[in-house]
Amino acid sequence: MIIARNIHKSYGNLEVLKGVDIHIKTGEVVSIVGESGAGKSTLLQILGTLDSPTNSKNYDTEITLAGESFINMNDKQLSKFRNQNIGFVFQFHQLLPEFTALENVLLPTKIAGANDKDALEKAYALFEDLRIEQRLHHKPNQLSGGEAQRVAVARALINSPKTIFADEPTGNLDSKNADDLHRLFFDLRDKYNQTFVIVTHNPNLAEITDRKLVMKDGMIIE
Numbered sequence: 001m002i003i004a005r006n007i008h009k010s011y012g013n014l015e016v017l018k019g020v021d022i023h024i025k026t027g028e029v030v031s032i033v034g035e036s037g038a039g040k041s042t043l044l045q046i047l048g049t050l051d052s053p054t055n056s057k058n059y060d061t062e063i064t065l066a067g068e069s070f071i072n073m074n075d076k077q078l079s080k081f082r083n084q085n086i087g088f089v090f091q092f093h094q095l096l097p098e099f100t101a102l103e104n105v106l107l108p109t110k111i112a113g114a115n116d117k118d119a120l121e122k123a124y125a126l127f128e129d130l131r132i133e134q135r136l137h138h139k140p141n142q143l144s145g146g147e148a149q150r151v152a153v154a155r156a157l158i159n160s161p162k163t164i165f166a167d168e169p170t171g172n173l174d175s176k177n178a179d180d181l182h183r184l185f186f187d188l189r190d191k192y193n194q195t196f197v198i199v200t201h202n203p204n205l206a207e208i209t210d211r212k213l214v215m216k217d218g219m220i221i222e
Contacts, residue, residue: 087156
């Protein structure tokens with residue numbers, strides 16, 4: 001599902017990633033852990049097309065997602081690829097405050113040019129799966145932290161992406177809401193067979209994932 005080889009990333013003289021190799025299977029829930037500064041979020045952003053590896057040709061870097069290489073795509077191609085194949089969940093929900101929960105979730109379908117009726121049906125189903133169907137027409141400031149993060153998860157899933165990348169998705173939640181969201185990731189994986197790659201400092205989440213990858217000094221060490 002995700003195959004990457006020899007990923008390097010530098011910012012000036014600071015080498016953040018030092019030749020990372022990674023292979024993640026379809027339907028896996030994989031956590032990436034390590035101390036701050038280990039390169040976890042940088043790796044996630046590169047795998048998720050939000051950033052580019054350094055000197056990919058010089059290092060003979062390869063990255064494929066769902067059998068397709070994207071590191072040589074232009075911005076327009078990348079945007080289309082990202083919209084069709086990838087969903088993101090961040091520590092802070094990043095919902096647009098002027099839109100309702102439903103309108104926030106439907107935004108990626110507008111970008112993709114999806115059929116409105118089909119998109120609405122999928123959104124309703126996701127709100128039910130995430131147990132927030134009673135919050136369809138609430139704006140972000142009317143939602144609890146846990147509810148807002150579930151809306152963000154629904155937005156990430158609305159275009160049926162093959163992979164969900166999550167960067168500290170429960171870092172801003174209390175333990176009860178965090179545990180609930182952890183279980184939902186697995187329920188969603190089982191229902192939709194999607195792949196989850198999760199950067200986390202939460203040991204409870206890391207231990208229950210299918211596989212835990214440990215990063216240190218820009219490398220995966222186990």
